[in-house]
Amino acid sequence: MTHETPHRSGFACLVGRPNVGKSTLTNALVGEKVAIMSARPQTTRHTIRGIVHREDFQLVLVDTPGLHRPRTLLGERLNTLVQDTLSEVDVVAFCLPADQKIGPGDKYIAGKLAPLMQGRRPVPVVAVVTKSDLVDRARLAEHLMAVDQLARSMDLDWSAIVPVSARGGFQVEELTEVLAAHLPEGPDLYPDGELTDEPEEVMIAELVREAALEGVRDELPHSLAVSVEEIVAREGSGNDTSGRPPLLDVRVTLFVERQSQKGIIIGRGGARLREVGTAAREGIEKLLGARIYLDLHVKVAKDWQRDPKQLQRMGF
Numbered sequence: 001m002t003h004e005t006p007h008r009s010g011f012a013c014l015v016g017r018p019n020v021g022k023s024t025l026t027n028a029l030v031g032e033k034v035a036i037m038s039a040r041p042q043t044t045r046h047t048i049r050g051i052v053h054r055e056d057f058q059l060v061l062v063d064t065p066g067l068h069r070p071r072t073l074l075g076e077r078l079n080t081l082v083q084d085t086l087s088e089v090d091v092v093a094f095c096l097p098a099d100q101k102i103g104p105g106d107k108y109i110a111g112k113l114a115p116l117m118q119g120r121r122p123v124p125v126v127a128v129v130t131k132s133d134l135v136d137r138a139r140l141a142e143h144l145m146a147v148d149q150l151a152r153s154m155d156l157d158w159s160a161i162v163p164v165s166a167r168g169g170f171q172v173e174e175l176t177e178v179l180a181a182h183l184p185e186g187p188d189l190y191p192d193g194e195l196t197d198e199p200e201e202v203m204i205a206e207l208v209r210e211a212a213l214e215g216v217r218d219e220l221p222h223s224l225a226v227s228v229e230e231i232v233a234r235e236g237s238g239n240d241t242s243g244r245p246p247l248l249d250v251r252v253t254l255f256v257e258r259q260s261q262k263g264i265i266i267g268r269g270g271a272r273l274r275e276v277g278t279a280a281r282e283g284i285e286k287l288l289g290a291r292i293y294l295d296l297h298v299k300v301a302k303d304w305q306r307d308p309k310q311l312q313r314m315g316f
């Protein structure tokens, strides 16, 4: 045996504006679908972790809800959550998509990262240029310089700048190595094979939210919260000899802010809500590996985004 490399383990956090490709990159790094993705910004409200497990390191990924300029209490809560998450990780990956110029949103996030990078126990930040498959080499080179300039203009230093494409798998392995290099020495944090510690309820809520927003995103921008009330096994199901999976009753409440939004979700004669149920049920059955009966309720919780009690009830 040659000399042993130390085993490393720790946390990495992906930050960046909405829609820059954090979920997709998390999935590419982990190599398995862990985060529920959306074609629209700001739907990943919960911290989702995936684990990159190699012989000599274990890298636990935390996908953040995204840093936004706080507009509502919900926004502020999210920012606090993000800040708390950030101060606890070993390395931050700041995602800046190659196909978009660096803008105020990126500068805002860089401003939030600055104190972490300059603190007593500085957190290294790796600038990750995502979606690099969308631009040509010249544009990519230009963007890499702009990313470098962003740090310089704030008297900061990225630990590295890594262009990647989660789509094509370009440089994903390199990024893994760069992030792992910043982890402290330590044993595995999670047992082998455990790829996500995301509670099932959060994933179920995301699936229902996705289905409910399908086609009506513009009408229901950020006014929809989903809460999984209970998951219970239907009595007498699943423990017979037929080998059929058990039947689970899944009760879910969708909270909207206005009566008119309730109408949008439910649709004429309840038609839309039935569609939502059908679409969500498919994903949930796959997730749970069981047949389910999905019971959806729609409630109006006025101004829930601004009400701390309501927020708490919904797990924010």
Ligand SMILES: Nc1nc2c(ncn2[C@@H]2O[C@H](COP(=O)(O)OP(=O)(O)OP(=O)(O)O)[C@@H](O)[C@H]2O)c(=O)[nH]1
Binding pocket: 016, 017, 018, 019, 020, 021, 022, 023, 024, 025, 037, 038, 039, 040, 041, 042, 043, 044, 065, 066, 130, 131, 132, 133, 134, 164, 165, 166, 167, 168
């Ligand atoms: N071409 C290309 N598209 C990508 C890549 N990564 C992500 N996308 C697309 O960019 C969009 C946003 O990706 P997400 O992974 O959902 O972005 P996100 O940053 O997690 O978004 P939020 O959850 O809103 O914060 C999706 O339509 C992806 O398919 C990439 O490497 N190449």
